[in-house]
Amino acid sequence: MRLATATWLALALAASACGEDAKRDRCRDLVATYADALPAARACTEGEICSAGRPQVYLDWSIEGLGCSTLVTDGGAASLDVILAELDAAGCPRLALPCPAVALTPSACVNGSCP
Secondary structure, three states, rough: OHHHHHHHHHHHHHHHHHHHHHHHHHHHHHHHHHHHHHHHHHHOOOOOOOOEEEEEEEEOOOOOEEEEEEEEOOOHHHHHHHHHHHHHOOOOOOOOOOOOOOOOOOOOEEEEOOO
């Protein structure tokens, strides 16, 4: 009976680890999707106002995820919000980065991109 209990515990722990791997992979995929969508959300036309703040993406060997905010267009924000909702639903963590204490001020489009 003890062997069965130990085997069950080992299987439960292995399944848990697999679940964490799947979650990590799902989060990485969603962050990559967000990273691909961010340049389009920042793209704008002359005279358009960039007024929505959304997280930037950080991808390097030590950190991966979303952190400090950047300006995007209102339409771009709507597209990013869909992906952010998926990230939240999947339980993906947001990075706690030391962001500058600067308020994002709505700004006009500059050279086809939000400043």
